[in-house]
């Protein structure tokens with residue numbers, strides 16, 4: 453018998469996960485903290501995106517690219533053997549099955565089309581795990597654009613396969629040797645580079661971070677995950693919406709896109725962060741990379757380094773809308789350790805035949821822990837976004853297993 457959970461979570465007031473408020477605010481977060489030349493460029497991105505998003509022609513072009521090149525819609529797969537072991541009904545939204553192997557392609561195809569609409573010839577991007585860089589290089593090749601990708605030197609070492617893929621696709625990969633030599637520093641460098649290149653280049657931000665309109669725009673490009681999953685779940689189970697909707701959170705784009713499909717339902721939303729990169733769970737108010745949000749900081753307000761085995765979660769902050777959802781109590785943010793994530797990756801491989809990205813394994817690690825600890829009552833339905841596939845992580849895993 454399925455234990456129906458009492459719906460304790462309030463259904464949000466209209467407008468949660470709608471458009472941000474004036475000046476790109478989500479509650480007290482968001483905004484557009486950038487040098488004057490970038491403020492102007494952001495204004496143009498904002499205006500072009502608003503027009504494009506209201507234009508059925510643009511929507512049609514994007515839908516076609518997503519279907520013909522990215523392999524959408526992705527399946528919603530019941531994890532049968534693992535569900536049985538855990539005593540819950542777990543469904544996986546399979547972003548690992550998209551072309552290039554993660555949800556990043558959804559956002560990038562949208563922004564690449566937008567760049568074309570603005571007459572830009574080149575995409576600038578930052579990347580951590582390399583998935584956003586690979587997606588950007590792919591979209592650029594597909595639409596006949598150039599791509600310049602900034603990547604921390606440490607991530608270049610960890611993600612050699614993706615570095616090669618980007619170069620194979622014709623992108624220029626620029627190593628970033630400042631700071632922790634990971635995603636935060638790559639993002640800073642990419643923004644700095646954009647200042648001198650706004651005339652011919654579009655900065656293709658890879659997550660729901662950065663100055664307005666990026667957090668909102670990237671969420672809208674990723675909401676295809678949540679919208680598809682909602683329809684697929686309703687078709688699968690007559691109860692309509694899952695009890696829990698779970699996704700991993702780096703900057704927060706796969707989670708935001710997933711949550712957006714369920715924001716107006718009673719589903720409980722859970723974002724899972726890396727223990728060492730828990731911006732939403734442990735961050736404090738600050739400004740970085742153009743927006744006001746929650747960031748890991750020391751006592752002097754300096755942004756501290758994140759540490760995660762998953763390069764895509766190795767970011768010391770979280771997108772402004774997640775900070776707002778946390779304050780509203782609409783979404784909950786939890787953390788898991790590197791070890792838990794590795795354990796979850798192995799477990800998924802051996803029960804379902806899926807090797808997940810280490811980022812996605814974080815979301816699963818929480819599901820496993822919560823099912824064991826009673827937080828997920830027996831029989832409850834869980835929809836989890838499997839944000840990417842694990843091929844890029846085999847060299848990391850090989851050293852541990």
Ligand SMILES: *Cc1c(COP(=O)(O)O)cnc(C)c1O
Pocket residue numbers: 554555556581583584658659660700701702703704705706707764765809811812839840841
């Ligand atoms: C980049 C990445 C993430 C983290 O980014 P979000 O913006 O938080 O979604 C998670 N999983 C995979 C597979 C990634 O490539």
